[in-house]
Amino acid sequence: MRNRIAAIAAILAFALPAWAGSGAVQAPAFTLQSVDGKQVSLAQFKGDVVMINFWASWCGPCRQEMPLLDSIYKQYKDMGFTLLGVNVEPDAHNADAWLKKTPVSYPVLYDPKSEVSQLYHVQAMPTTVIVDRRGVVRFVHNGYLPGDENQYMNSIRTLIVQ
Secondary structure, eight states: OOOHHHHHHHHHHHOOGGOSSSSSOOOOOOOEETTOOEEGGGGTTTEEEEEEEOTTTTTTTHHHHHHHHHHHHHHHHHGGGEEEEEESSTTTHHHHHHHHSSSSOOOEEOOOOOOOHHHOOOOSSSEEEEEEETTTEEEEESSSTHHHHHHHHHHHHHHOOO
């Protein structure tokens, strides 16, 4: 039991950024341009559970998880959940080319100057942040391995019913 608790503590210490500390942290506000040219802000989704997924087209794990994220979005979007894909590349050309080959139904935003990724202390690709209905960061995960989507869904289900 102690080993399991220690393992969970180690995982949480790695997964939570330094700015999260031990208290509730409001998700930093942002507005970015979407693929279709519209301005999208986190504030538009106040009252929803929001997953923010930071990704890049050169990132193999990002490309691997995007279709899975799209299925999660489709499954939960009518229950007060949204997913925002935030591309962190300085030039959107490669992201646009990737999205033409592998389209997703959730909003994709561009962060060409990495301003929003800096606000969220993104240090790995992909990084996934889940924000509760009150705007509090509740889950941060760096990287992607097959099966991680189960953690995402568990967090989403828990937060949707709160």
